[in-house]
Amino acid sequence: MARCFKGQREETKGMRRLLLGFAVCAAISMKTVCVFAQDLDRSHDKFEDFTAKMKAAKGQEGATGTAETPPTGAAPGTGPADPLGVAGDLPMGNGPNVLGGGAPQTPEELQAMMEQEAADQQKKLEEATFEMALKQLLPLKPDQIRTTLDRFRESREAAETPLTIPEPRSEVQTASLDPTAEPLIIRAAPGNVTTLTFLDATGAPWPIQDMSWAGPFTIQPTDSGSNIIRLSPTTAHGAGNISIRMVDMMTPVVMRLTTGIDWVHYRLDVRIPKPGPLAKTPIIEYGGLKTVAGKDEQMVGVLDGTPPVGAEKLKVEGVDGRTSAYAMSGRTYLRTPLTLLSPGWDASVSSADGVNVYAFNSAPVVLLSDEGRMVKAHIMSDEVTTP
Known part of the structure; x- marks a missing residue:
């Protein structure tokens, strides 16, 4: 910016x-x-002065000519001498054989010519x-x-x-409430908006009560009671942190804020490992079974759509392409927007867009609920290993 x-x-x-x-x-x-x-x-x-002088000279010439005109019958040569001498006998006028024919003979003609030239x-x-x-x-x-x-x-x-266009990433991370644990790191980049979404262990939204932050960041909370925060940095290289107090939870969620130009969190779903005030009621209650992913990196990777290296992708039949399964360490990880009814799972995790990941012992057939409609899916080895 x-x-x-x-x-x-x-x-x-x-x-x-x-x-x-x-x-x-x-x-x-x-x-x-x-x-x-x-x-x-x-x-x-200058033209006006010249014209005035010409008029004055013409007037004097007329007066002199009248006074010096010899009387009738006077002998030739008795009048005043012609100052031009012999040249005074040369013919003057506009005749075709006269030198300078066409030149103005009167001050009026000269003035008209000068005016035309001036124009x-x-x-x-x-x-x-x-x-x-x-x-x-x-x-x-x-x-x-x-x-x-x-x-x-x-x-x-x-x-x-910009020098580089950062690589966009969308991740799901679990926030630890342990005061000795390292806080989550939010990666921002100039010219990009990072969206934070807070969920509880069941995948339900966890509303935000208030928050405070420090550092060169612009943070815009949504409406009151929302679980979404949008932030963007004001510098290319900066750092800070943010403290968020959730509704009905005494412990604040603290995270680090950093900026860079290599990659950026476009979307980060922050899971709090406990049921929130809007927690979903499970369809089937499995007493004593673990239903919070916690720090299970394998489940989080499957939820992100990037299963760990070496995970075997299984073939799933009976449902659409939104459901996939992976085999790791003798267990099956089922990623689906549907609700698993059978077999019983020992761990699960959900994202903000309604995708669930269930971990259970290997089973060839699973029963799922698609908005109240029971669906049977078959899981078998596809002999495909992710790179």
């Missing part, structure tokens, strides 16, 4: 840097536009400014943007992917 939050913070920082870059580019573009606008204003002012320059300036701003705001091409996003996705995936 911490790595996930760190990845999200890194992603947020990356987006902030990208937005900051866009803002800087926009500021540069606005500055460029302002400079171009100032240059355009100065050009327009063209303004349009070119706007286009250049737009292209520059677009290039600064979006300097990357579409394929480059896709490549950048792919690299970002790969980096984020590498940062958020």
Whole structure:
């Protein structure tokens, strides 16, 4: 979870840097536009000054021409000398053979031409400014943007992917109430939820009264009177413990909490080796027979679905595939969701999902109860040994 939050913070920082870059580019573009606008204003002012001077010069030329026009009949050469000299006799105008034909002859035409040129320059300036701003705001091409996003996705995936995915396990363990015994160990892993279920010797739920814990763990109890606890660690390497007080039991159940990345308890059924307040009433009472698994590791292994090495799997006929049997040390271990009626067993254990394991002396035929319906099953050697 911490790595996930760190990845999200890194992603947020990356987006902030990208937005900051866009803002800087926009500021540069606005500055460029302002400079171009100032240059355009100065050009327009110069054009206005030039036009005014042209109008003033035209007015002076008209006044001078009126004053210096020689009277009718005056002899040639008596007027003012042409400042252009011989060049003053060259033809001027818009004729096809005149140098500079098509040039404006009046200030109005010159002003119109200058205004058109200014408009063209303004349009070119706007286009250049737009292209520059677009290039600064979006300097990357579409394929480059896709490549950048792919690299970002790969980096984020590498940062958020856990180093290893822990192996999930589901187990049934018996909690010892002996104060000198080692407490059970609950194995948790970051990013995974471990579910604890508390059962009594008959497989019935044992409600939780209260609990307390220490260590970097988040523990969420279910509703009041429930027998289920969910926990998850907040660090990859941590340790702690938990103390649970069960209903109608004076001795607390104490367990160790550890974290790791190799394997994790997805589900752990904790059996308390005594009948609880919700204990099931057996269909047949076998006086004096042992009905609590205690520390029988063979029974717990069969209940988990992982019988001990060397256990011979037996063939069971007459029932569905939910029932299986194993032979170990001259005894038969029957794993079934049904209730065993005959023969009498000397030990049994149950899980939270209603699966039972019975240990009894070898018998070829067993009688089971399937919700009140009697079922006969035949057990025989299958000559298959578990590895």
